[in-house]
Amino acid sequence: MTPILDMAGISVTFPGVKALDKAMLTVLPGEVHGLVGENGAGKSTLIKVLAGVYAPDEGVVSLGDEKHISTLTPNLVHTAGVRFIHQELHLVPHFTVAESVFMGQEISGRFGLDKSTMNARTEDFLRETLNADISPRTLIRDLGTAERKLVQISRALIDGRATLVVFDEPTAPLASDEVDRLFAAIGGLKSKGIAMIYVSHYLREITHISDRVTVLRNGKAVKVFNEVSDQITDPMISAMVGREIAEMFPKKENTSNKKLFEARELSGMGFSQVNFDVAAGEVLGIAGLVGSGREELIDTIYGLLPVTSGSMTLKAEAYNPKRPAKAVKAGVALVPRDRRHDGLVLDQPVIDNINLASLEEVSTVLMEKRGVAKNRAEAMANQLDLRPRNVTMIPRLLSGGNQQKVVLGRWLAKGGDLFILDEPTVGVDVGAKVEIYALIRELAAQGSAVIVSSGDPLELLGLSDRIMVLQRGFLAASHDAKDVNVDSLVALTTGGSSGAIE
Numbered sequence: 001m002t003p004i005l006d007m008a009g010i011s012v013t014f015p016g017v018k019a020l021d022k023a024m025l026t027v028l029p030g031e032v033h034g035l036v037g038e039n040g041a042g043k044s045t046l047i048k049v050l051a052g053v054y055a056p057d058e059g060v061v062s063l064g065d066e067k068h069i070s071t072l073t074p075n076l077v078h079t080a081g082v083r084f085i086h087q088e089l090h091l092v093p094h095f096t097v098a099e100s101v102f103m104g105q106e107i108s109g110r111f112g113l114d115k116s117t118m119n120a121r122t123e124d125f126l127r128e129t130l131n132a133d134i135s136p137r138t139l140i141r142d143l144g145t146a147e148r149k150l151v152q153i154s155r156a157l158i159d160g161r162a163t164l165v166v167f168d169e170p171t172a173p174l175a176s177d178e179v180d181r182l183f184a185a186i187g188g189l190k191s192k193g194i195a196m197i198y199v200s201h202y203l204r205e206i207t208h209i210s211d212r213v214t215v216l217r218n219g220k221a222v223k224v225f226n227e228v229s230d231q232i233t234d235p236m237i238s239a240m241v242g243r244e245i246a247e248m249f250p251k252k253e254n255t256s257n258k259k260l261f262e263a264r265e266l267s268g269m270g271f272s273q274v275n276f277d278v279a280a281g282e283v284l285g286i287a288g289l290v291g292s293g294r295e296e297l298i299d300t301i302y303g304l305l306p307v308t309s310g311s312m313t314l315k316a317e318a319y320n321p322k323r324p325a326k327a328v329k330a331g332v333a334l335v336p337r338d339r340r341h342d343g344l345v346l347d348q349p350v351i352d353n354i355n356l357a358s359l360e361e362v363s364t365v366l367m368e369k370r371g372v373a374k375n376r377a378e379a380m381a382n383q384l385d386l387r388p389r390n391v392t393m394i395p396r397l398l399s400g401g402n403q404q405k406v407v408l409g410r411w412l413a414k415g416g417d418l419f420i421l422d423e424p425t426v427g428v429d430v431g432a433k434v435e436i437y438a439l440i441r442e443l444a445a446q447g448s449a450v451i452v453s454s455g456d457p458l459e460l461l462g463l464s465d466r467i468m469v470l471q472r473g474f475l476a477a478s479h480d481a482k483d484v485n486v487d488s489l490v491a492l493t494t495g496g497s498s499g500a501i502e
């Protein structure tokens with residue numbers, strides 16, 4: 001079969017980094033092609049070469065019927081039928097679904113805009129191609145994240161000329177139940193013969209939906225899997241990291257049971273009468289779908305949302321921070337969910353970003369002691385396996401996953417009595433995950449209480465001592481991690497019948 005896309009010998013150099021080193025990628029018509037690799041391996045750069053954003057130093061690209069194109073331009077690529085689904089959404093909240101889909105490509109009738117045609121075509125496309133039932137008249141602000149993603153896809157594909165769709169980490173902001181809707185859409189596109197490139201750190205997603213997989217490491221395509229099944233997960237990880245990973249999760253050693261944080265009959269926006277506590281030395285996992293109140297509970301503990309009734313106690317004292325700054329003062333450290341927007345200063349060096357939370361300590365230090373800040377940042381960069389290991393770089397030039405590590409490093413460097421980690425490994429590669437899991441257990445071992453909120457059941461099970469499950473704003477279950485498995489945890493979060501394993 002002639003490939004629909006053939007990229008061969010592609011090299012891209014940035015100042016000081018060879019982002020791609022004779023990389024190759026071949027996509028066959030109608031296939032879903034997984035693209036994986038550690039943070040900084042060059043995935044996004046390769047996608048940007050295809051998009052015509054970066055001109056490679058060397059290499060050739062054949063696209064559709066066009067052979068050996070020397071210069072790709074965004075226009076040429078679009079004409080060839082390649083569409084990109086970016087991570088950011090860029091949708092206007094007060095537009096309807098159909099208005100958003102046709103924005104910039106409106107259909108006019110004799111009397112101005114032909115709204116009924118645009119509505120009908122939007123509804124058809126969503127149903128026929130993306131397997132989604134969404135009214136074209138709904139406002140964007142009333143849609144969930146997965147539905148917005150489908151609108152974004154519709155917008156890119158409504159002209160009906162797409163032959164290859166590129167997804168760069170499409171599920172990072174999605175909860176596990178929403179991922180299924182995206183997969184249904186991908187299934188629909190596939191049945192229409194559209195080829196796809198799918199970039200993700202979720203290896204289970206990759207093996208689930210890909211026909212073939214290419215692994216990038218240090219800018220090189222080190223391996224192509226032509227047959228995909230669950231069996232390739234381990235070889236795929238080895239190819240990504242260039243070594244075997246023996247244990248994903250660290251040992252749990254929890255001895256203390258001294259309560260550090262307590263919530264009593266706590267109610268807030270989106271959750272009611274929740275009771276729980278966390279001890280020093282303990283990791284508590286919180287599971288729950290979108291709408292379960294999981295996000296709101298976390299935001300309330302951190303002082304972003306108000307307590308409506310009930311109470312919290314931190315280190316045996318009444319605790320109601322009202323503002324994040326007060327939470328920090330009281331000894332709470334939060335690694336927020338939306339790290340790219342919350343807190344990363346893109347144009348300040350990594351060293352400043354890592355020291356930002358500890359600023360009080362650092363700023364009391366005179367200029368000649370700037371070495372303290374540097375040492376702290378360098379130690380953190382080592383622990384998190386930051387790439388490149390250069391704390392004077394600005395985060396804007398780092399890959400997505402390495403940006404995440406910088407924000408994580410900031411709070412780990414600062415320390416706290418209670419850590420709240422909201423989706424701590426979204427966008428982070430498998431090798432760095434192992435490091436981060438070890439660090440989290442280390443925090444607990446040093447006497448902090450840790451709350452981990454995550455949509456990944458494996459992560460919760462591997463990391464937590466106890467797991468509590470929220471459902472529609474109520475605490476539905478609370479179990480020792482060893483009494484649940486992935487299936488029972490998924491059943492608990494979705495409200496299925498089976499509870500803890502016997």
Ligand SMILES: Nc1ncnc2c1ncn2[C@@H]1O[C@H](COP(=O)(O)OP(=O)(O)OP(=O)(O)O)[C@@H](O)[C@H]1O
Nearest residue numbers: 014019039040041042043044045397398399400401
């Ligand atoms: N504009 C740029 N200037 C300088 N260096 C860059 C630039 N863009 C990317 N890099 C570097 O090129 C390398 C590859 O980055 P890329 O974004 O392609 O990685 P990635 O595989 O997408 O990683 P992630 O999984 O973290 O998103 C990294 O070392 C990164 O720091």
Ligand SMILES: [Mg+2]
Nearest residue numbers: 043044399400
């Ligand atoms: Mg990337």
